[in-house]
Amino acid sequence: MSATKTVGGQAVIEGVMMRSKDKLAIAVRRPDGEIVVELRPWFSMTPEFMKKPFLRGFPIFIETMVNGVKALNYSATQALDEDDGELTTFHLALTMVVALGAALGLFVVLPHFFSVAMKWWGYSGGVDALSFHIWDGFFKIAMFLGYIVAISFVPDIKRVFQYHGAEHKVIWAYEAGGELTTCKIKEFSRLHPRCGTAFLLFVLVVSILLFTIIVPLLLSIWSPQTFIYKHLYIVGIKLLLMAPVSAIAYEMIKASAKHSDSTLCRAMCLPGLGMQLLTTHEPDEDQIEVALAALNKATEED
16 A cells, blocks of 8 residues: 655765654664664644645745754764754754855845846846846856856765765655565655755755746835845845745645646656756765655654
């Protein structure tokens, strides 16, 4: 029988985190070869009224980041055999702010000002022109792809990408009701439509479409006359719109995974699956064993 519910996961340093309902399990292979597994409650910050479609996307994204950063920190202490302890609440909040700031700066602010440069060079219209937003979208996608390719050359990241593949294979086997042995799990695909990589790609695409429509509309209502204030105003709008953008992207990835038999949903999944060719690598059996240990711990009460 197929599994009646789904699980989620994330690759960490020399390990995998798996989530089932309101708990998560982190499995890490220590330097001596031992697999350590820790079960924790899933930190949630989403009130009940925010769990409705098109409201849940942004708070779920934030709580996923919080749990992900904490899992990464735990895995680092285990994989590197360090006794420094995990992040305090202050350091966790600081890490989140820095990570979000870097992501927004790299994929929202910089592409905007690169597009401004294209206008100066005569290759684009003003910020209310379609050509400006085409350049903005091009730079977003190019920087995202460039970032993924660049980090893939880092040896430690290659290992994380292998664990990412192991996580997907184990989830596929579990959700298919398959035999949960490393040999059988290895036969499954390392690509999965509910992957966070696919979510980020949906975020980029939705932001491009939404900014192309909303920014010119808001500028027609009111537009600062000073150049710098005008573009700071637009960048501010784009940053504020990231909450509804992530909410729409979340519903898109949920729908595309839920209705995977639909031709439209399969087409929606293809770019994300293609991106996973970069962010996942084929794992070895030892890595699959770690991912399976995390899954077994997360679902043992289920």
